[in-house]
Amino acid sequence: MKIVLVNPLWSFQNYPPVNLTELASYLIVKGFKNTKILDLNFEIKNKFHTEKIIELCAEKILRLNPAAAAVTCNAVQFPFVCELSKVLKNKNPKLPLIIGGVSAGLTPSGLLRSSKADYVIRGEGEKTLLELLKAIKNNSGVKNIDGISYKNNSGRITHNRPRQLLDMEELPVPAFELIADNLKRNKLVWLTASRGCAYKCKFCSGNALWHYQRRKNPDNIYRQIKILKTQYKIKNFIFGDDCLTLNKEWLLNLCKKIKPLKMDWGCLARIDSIDDEILQAAKNSGCRQIYHGIESGSGAVRKMMDKKIQFNTNQFIYETVKKEISADFEVICSFMTGIPFETKKDISKTASFAKRLKKLGAKVQLWILTPYPGLKIIKEYKKQLIQINRTELNLRQDVFNTAQFYLYGSFIEKYKKHNPDNYMFLPQDMNLKDFVQYFHKIQKSLEIGQKNIQLTDKELFVLQNTKK
Numbered sequence: 001m002k003i004v005l006v007n008p009l010w011s012f013q014n015y016p017p018v019n020l021t022e023l024a025s026y027l028i029v030k031g032f033k034n035t036k037i038l039d040l041n042f043e044i045k046n047k048f049h050t051e052k053i054i055e056l057c058a059e060k061i062l063r064l065n066p067a068a069a070a071v072t073c074n075a076v077q078f079p080f081v082c083e084l085s086k087v088l089k090n091k092n093p094k095l096p097l098i099i100g101g102v103s104a105g106l107t108p109s110g111l112l113r114s115s116k117a118d119y120v121i122r123g124e125g126e127k128t129l130l131e132l133l134k135a136i137k138n139n140s141g142v143k144n145i146d147g148i149s150y151k152n153n154s155g156r157i158t159h160n161r162p163r164q165l166l167d168m169e170e171l172p173v174p175a176f177e178l179i180a181d182n183l184k185r186n187k188l189v190w191l192t193a194s195r196g197c198a199y200k201c202k203f204c205s206g207n208a209l210w211h212y213q214r215r216k217n218p219d220n221i222y223r224q225i226k227i228l229k230t231q232y233k234i235k236n237f238i239f240g241d242d243c244l245t246l247n248k249e250w251l252l253n254l255c256k257k258i259k260p261l262k263m264d265w266g267c268l269a270r271i272d273s274i275d276d277e278i279l280q281a282a283k284n285s286g287c288r289q290i291y292h293g294i295e296s297g298s299g300a301v302r303k304m305m306d307k308k309i310q311f312n313t314n315q316f317i318y319e320t321v322k323k324e325i326s327a328d329f330e331v332i333c334s335f336m337t338g339i340p341f342e343t344k345k346d347i348s349k350t351a352s353f354a355k356r357l358k359k360l361g362a363k364v365q366l367w368i369l370t371p372y373p374g375l376k377i378i379k380e381y382k383k384q385l386i387q388i389n390r391t392e393l394n395l396r397q398d399v400f401n402t403a404q405f406y407l408y409g410s411f412i413e414k415y416k417k418h419n420p421d422n423y424m425f426l427p428q429d430m431n432l433k434d435f436v437q438y439f440h441k442i443q444k445s446l447e448i449g450q451k452n453i454q455l456t457d458k459e460l461f462v463l464q465n466t467k468k
């Protein structure tokens, strides 16, 4: 039985869909040997949204003659996936169509209403997809398959029980060979050595999906990276794990294992999970870049967000970043504003703390808290959410970047209800106009405004050379 896992079109950038290689290898090992990955984002060279582009994508899927198509979907991919599902089902109503991924886990009903999917798989995909494919193959019922949502015979949306999370030991080596061409073209990949995080910050969409942290065996991670290095000549990678450094013993073991591979890598880490021993081990094993979510320059705001930083003072954060910079790491500190319980004074603390860290040599980012579905903060402060138009306000988009608006503006608009960029929280004592002005002022003072909004040279080049 042939299964096609589909990575939707997204943008000019081309990151190999490593997450789908994890799903694919599980299916292959469990008996669905004829599992393929169709990476549309890589396959389609002219990405402009014309009438034909979705048709072309659907035809590419159908040409493979699959017994089922399973498409990954996050907030960025939502509009494209919904449109694709309609064309696919129109062309072949009998093809079982499954949607999984972050959006599937967070907004299964929204996806079932806006797309033509037969099944939506919530959360971790491996076991659920396997069971569902078996049911499709045997033409048996699905009501006992945990983790799926679907419309029942009377058209009512039904959510089966949630799926228990996997033991990480059950995951085989990802089927990198299924995206070999893409891997050979890209010298940087994103990997995950663990799934989830132990914390429950109110603004983070990760914890609604993964609940706690499960770590993979360092020997397996070593094997994966070795394959990427030797077979695909990958030179750098980023551990996209929510927090790579949560468990010190495991991390030190991981660093020891991957050190002989002599590769450069980066990671995301909580500021309070760093100590001298970790820094040294990470450095020795090739870590060059560390990304921290500092979130706010106000300790009180960090506390209210349940960030739970162990030593919750700016001085502690400053000293840690200083230590990292002295040890020659590239350090990125991410801040946000548009937090429902912050005040203008808090935002000004964020601005001045970000400036201090920048002076120290860190790169800083300033985001607007984007209300992705499933966040705890939405449940608590829903009444304070307002609708905005980031393009008109010249505010940085978090979900769709400028390039994506060029490419798919028309149908991004069609799904605007599902675009978290269209909503935000206002700080307690500011109106929208004052907030926007203040935000721009801070961006300017941190010298981070325009650069993020404009297209890159490569994107401009592609635009000029492919527009019909």
Ligand code: B12
Pocket: 005, 010, 015, 016, 017, 018, 019, 022, 023, 070, 071, 072, 073, 074, 075, 076, 077, 098, 099, 100, 101, 102, 103, 106, 121, 123, 124, 125, 126, 129, 190, 191, 192, 196, 204, 205, 206, 240, 241, 242, 372, 373, 397, 398, 399, 400
């Ligand atoms: C690596 C990563 C990236 C890489 C992607 C590289 C790549 N192609 O692999 C890069 C840097 C390109 C990236 C970009 C963006 N990302 Co990102 N990214 C991540 C990160 C850190 C890890 C993803 C991952 O590999 N996880 C491990 C795999 C195994 O998990 P998974 O992908 O979720 O897949 C599992 C399930 O979801 C499910 N599943 C997934 N697909 C499918 C498909 C089917 C058919 C089925 C059945 C199941 C299934 O099964 C999988 C295995 O169990 C996550 C955070 C996180 N910790 O998950 C954010 C995350 C996915 N990204 C996010 C965002 C917002 C973005 C950007 C929009 C950022 C931006 N502003 O530009 C862009 C969008 C790019 C795009 N095309 O989607 C959000 C998504 C939020 C949302 N509600 O959709 C996340 C959750 C971060 C966060 N906490 O906010 N990202």
Ligand code: SF4
Pocket: 197, 198, 199, 200, 201, 204, 205, 206, 207, 242, 243, 270, 293, 307
């Ligand atoms: S520590 Fe980071 S990954 Fe963990 S819940 Fe908080 S924001 Fe999310």
